Amino acid sequence: MANRHDKEPGPGAAGLRRLRGFQDLRAEQARAAERVETVCRQVARLHNAAEIRIPALEPLELYRRTSGESSDVVEKQMFAFALREPDDDEQSGADNTIAPAGQSPGHPELAAWAALRPEGTPGVVRAYVEAGLDRSDPEQRLYYLGPMFRRERPQKGRFRQFTQFGVEIFGRPDPLCDAELIEMVDEIARPLGVALRFEVNSLGCPVCRPAFRAALLEYGRARLESLCADCRRRLERNPLRLLDCKTDVEVASQAPQTLDFLCVECRAHFVALGKLLGAVGLNFEVNPRLVRGLDYYCRTAFEAASPALGAQNAVAAGGRYDGLVEALGGAAVAGSGFALGVERMALLLPAEPAGDGPEVALIALGERAVEQAVAMARGLRALGLGVETLAPTRSLKAMLRRADRSGARYAVIVGERELERDVVQLRDLRQSSQREVRTAELAAVLGGQGVA
RNA sequence: GUGAGUGUAGCUCAGUUGGCAGAGCACCGGGUUGUGGCCUCGGUGGUCGAGGGUUCAAGUCCCUUCACUCACCCCA
Numbered sequence: 451m452a453n454r455h456d457k458e459p460g461p462g463a464a465g466l467r468r469l470r471g472f473q474d475l476r477a478e479q480a481r482a483a484e485r486v487e488t489v490c491r492q493v494a495r496l497h498n499a500a501e502i503r504i505p506a507l508e509p510l511e512l513y514r515r516t517s518g519e520s521s522d523v524v525e526k527q528m529f530a531f532a533l534r535e536p537d538d539d540e541q542s543g544a545d546n547t548i549a550p551a552g553q554s555p556g557h558p559e560l561a562a563w564a565a566l567r568p569e570g571t572p573g574v575v576r577a578y579v580e581a582g583l584d585r586s587d588p589e590q591r592l593y594y595l596g597p598m599f600r601r602e603r604p605q606k607g608r609f610r611q612f613t614q615f616g617v618e619i620f621g622r623p624d625p626l627c628d629a630e631l632i633e634m635v636d637e638i639a640r641p642l643g644v645a646l647r648f649e650v651n652s653l654g655c656p657v658c659r660p661a662f663r664a665a666l667l668e669y670g671r672a673r674l675e676s677l678c679a680d681c682r683r684r685l686e687r688n689p690l691r692l693l694d695c696k697t698d699v700e701v702a703s704q705a706p707q708t709l710d711f712l713c714v715e716c717r718a719h720f721v722a723l724g725k726l727l728g729a730v731g732l733n734f735e736v737n738p739r740l741v742r743g744l745d746y747y748c749r750t751a752f753e754a755a756s757p758a759l760g761a762q763n764a765v766a767a768g769g770r771y772d773g774l775v776e777a778l779g780g781a782a783v784a785g786s787g788f789a790l791g792v793e794r795m796a797l798l799l800p801a802e803p804a805g806d807g808p809e810v811a812l813i814a815l816g817e818r819a820v821e822q823a824v825a826m827a828r829g830l831r832a833l834g835l836g837v838e839t840l841a842p843t844r845s846l847k848a849m850l851r852r853a854d855r856s857g858a859r860y861a862v863i864v865g866e867r868e869l870e871r872d873v874v875q876l877r878d879l880r881q882s883s884q885r886e887v888r889t890a891e892l893a894a895v896l897g898g899q900g901v902a
Numbered sequence: 903g904u905g906a907g908u909g910u911a912g913c914u915c916a917g918u919u920g921g922c923a924g925a926g927c928a929c930c931g932g933g934u935u936g937u938g939g940c941c942u943c944g945g946u947g948g949u950c951g952a953g954g955g956u957u958c959a960a961g962u963c964c965c966u967u968c969a970c971u972c973a974c975c976c977c978a
Contacts, residue, residue, distance in 0.1 A: 470969085527976080569978085598978080603903080605972060614978060753978095764978055791978030815936065848930085850938040865936065879938065 471602070471610030475793075481805065482796035483613065486642065487595060490615040490790065493637045497630060499591040499617050504573040506597060507531070510563040516572040516746060516774060527600040529566040529610075566599035570616045570789060571771070572778075578620060579780035588783045589621035595792075607762035607794050616768075618787035620775065625719050628750040628770060629726035631788050635754045635766045636732055638790065644798045646754040646765055648734035650727070652720040653690075653741065653769070654708050655748045662711035663689055669705050693739040707738040719749055742767070746774040750786065756798050765798070766790035807857020808836030810896065811879075813849045815865035816842055823864045826874075826892065833897050854879055862892065 468474060475483055494501070510530055567573055574592055583590055595615045602608060617634060619627045632648065639646045654662055666689045674685075685692065692705055712720065727734055734752075742751050751769035759765070768788025775783040810830055814823035820842060827837045838856045840849045846863070853861045863875035874892055877884040887895050 467969090600977080602976070603974095604970090605974095608977070612978065616978090761973065762977065767978065789978055794978055813937095845931090846936050847934080847938075852938085854938040861938080863937080867936080875937085877937075882938085884937080 469610070471604035473609055473611070473793075478802070478804075479796065481802070482799045483792055485799065485802075486638075486792050486795045487613075487615065489638050489641055490593075490595060490792070493634050494593040494615075494617060496637070497591065497617070497634055499593040499619075502574055502577060502592040502594055503596075504570075504577050504594065506567055506599070507564045508567055508573050508576065510565040512572050512576055512778075513565055513568060515777065516575070517568070527602055528568055529599050529601055531564050531566075533562050533564050568600045569598055570594045570596070570614055571618060571774075571787060574616075574618050574787075575774055575778050575780070575785070578618075579775060579778050583620070584775055584780035584783050588781065591617065591619050593617045605762065606760040607791075607797060609793065612794075613792035614789045615792055616787060616789035618785060620785050621783050622786065623772060623784035625722040625750070626726060628719075628723050628752075628786050629730070631768060631786060632727060632734070632752055632754075633730060633732060635788060635790060639754070639765075639795070642795065642798075643800045644756065644765075644795060646756055648732065648752065648754050649737035649740050650723070650734050650750070650752045651737050651740035652708060652712055652716055652749050653747055653751050654712055655716050656773070658711050658713035658716055659708075659748070662706065662708055665706040665711065666690065666692060690741045693741050703739070705739075709736070709738050716749055723750060742769055746771045746777065748772055752788070754790075758798055759794060762794070764791070765794050804857070807859075808838045809859050810835055811838045811840060811849075811853030811856055811858035811861045813840050813846070813853060813861055813863045814842045815846055815849075815863060815868075818866055819864045819869055822869060822889075826862070826864065826889070829893055830896065833893060835896060850877075860896065 491501075510528070513528060574594060578584060578590065578592070593616065596613065597611050598614050599611050601610060604610060615638075617631060619631065632650070635646070636648070653659065667685070670685045670689060670692055693707075709720070724734075724736070737753075740751055740753055747769045749770045749772070752767065753764050754766040755763040756765055757763060766788055768786070770784070770786040772784045772786075773782075774785055775781065812823050812827050812830075814820045823839065827839050830837050838853070838858055840852055842849075844852075846865075850861060858879060861875075861877040861879055863877065865875075868874050868886075868889075872889050873886050874889055875884055876887045876892070876895065
């Protein structure tokens with residue numbers, strides 16, 4: 451186990467290899483990711499969420515405004531580009547320039563800067579406001595599924611491009627909607643055979659958070675000496691981070707807790723949420739040290755994690771972000787949502803036996819049989835049967851071997867001897883039985899086998 | 903950005919005190935004039951991550967570098 455490493459990808463014909471932190475998902479990995487995505491879409495449908503497809507590239511300013519200036523996402527994790535239209539700068543051949551890594555563009559026109567989305571929520575909110583839904587029809591349930599990009603150092607479960615499924619509910623300030631979002635994560639994990647641990651917390655709201663923040667700040671300042679280096683650095687800028695410090699569990703566990711500072715409304719919301727989750731039988735723990743990295747969260751925060759994942763163990767996380775829509779120039783509309791890491795969930799899927807191959811492997815034996823074989827393949831596919839065709843450049847033995855390995859149930863052999871008599875050999879690869887079938891009857895025979 | 907670990911065939915890995923580059927799996931073919939799997943015999947496939955140094959001789963020792971993996975950080 452200690453010696454098991456993926457090797458660096460070998461250089462291709464042109465010495466090209468994939469970028470660091472990017473991955474090719476093949477075979478089982480691709481199938482696992484697809485299964486996760488399929489279940490995500492099903493659950494979205496069951497909760498009446500509509501898909502929204504938004505750009506992967508947005509104005510950099512969108513993420514600066516929503517993710518918070520101090521968060522790591524904006525600080526150093528984004529792939530940012532300077533956009534230049536061809537006519538803007540005729541003499542230069544370079545139309546797009548990649549911004550230096552991690553460097554904040556000091557460009558006056560921020561619209562000229564774009565970033566690959568590090569998360570889905572800002573884009574969805576932007577689209578929601580841009581379409582005027584905040585005024586015309588505020589209550590919306592939207593889901594998205596697609597790639598996100600973060601310029602982080604890769605490790606297990608963490609990639610520079612990864613896929614997120616996310617649901618955002620607008621115009622619903624009630625705890626019922628928060629509970630439903632958490633349920634959705636559970637409803638995705640269960641049919642996939644994945645056990646997740648749910649943690650829930652309340653971060654308070656603009657009314658009660660200042661007092662909590664002040665208390666935390668005071669607590670931190672009082673024991674500046676005993677704080678770890680990271681926490682000391684973070685204390686003034688984002689004191690909430692103190693709570694999930696892993697190096698110094700002592701300090702973190704003794705610190706003031708949000709739950710002790712909640713205002714009446716926040717407390718009621720949190721209690722109601724707990725009751726609703728209990729009512730549907732969803733097990734969860736209250737984790738008073740659970741915080742969110744992004745500034746716009748308020749009240750409900752939750753996380754679903756698996757110990758099987760290693761250090762990056764969060765599979766899904768979310769919470770309430772009342773005020774975000776307003777911050778992006780929309781009306782004062784409540785919002786709540788979550789995002790789920792498709793690849794992380796896929797890593798947790800129990801191994802699945804390889805899927806079935808095609809129903810038929812069509813073997814053309816000899817050049818003269820190719821045309822006939824092509825026509826037959828087309829006809830069989832029109833009936834909904836999967837067909838793998840094999841070129842007649844190899845021996846029959848080799849073609850049958852390929853047919854066997856493709857997982858096909860039947861091999862249909864069309865040779866020159868068969869052509870003359872207008873028949874084919876229909877071989878059952880599982881039973882090793884073979885019979886001759888009239889070409890005209892092949893479709894009916896295969897169709898009637900119930901092989902689909 | 904920081905730290906540690908690992909780089910030998912497509913994959914998983916052996917490779918002794920420095921002495922001709924190996925196995926298993928996979929792939930291709932023979933054992934069948936047109937019949938898969940199992941078996942059997944054979945074959946293709948390597949800048950030993952890269953560069954430099956020591957040495958008669960380096961996969962092996964030294965230096966540098968790159969990549970990957972895991973962890974910190976952060977997060978899905």
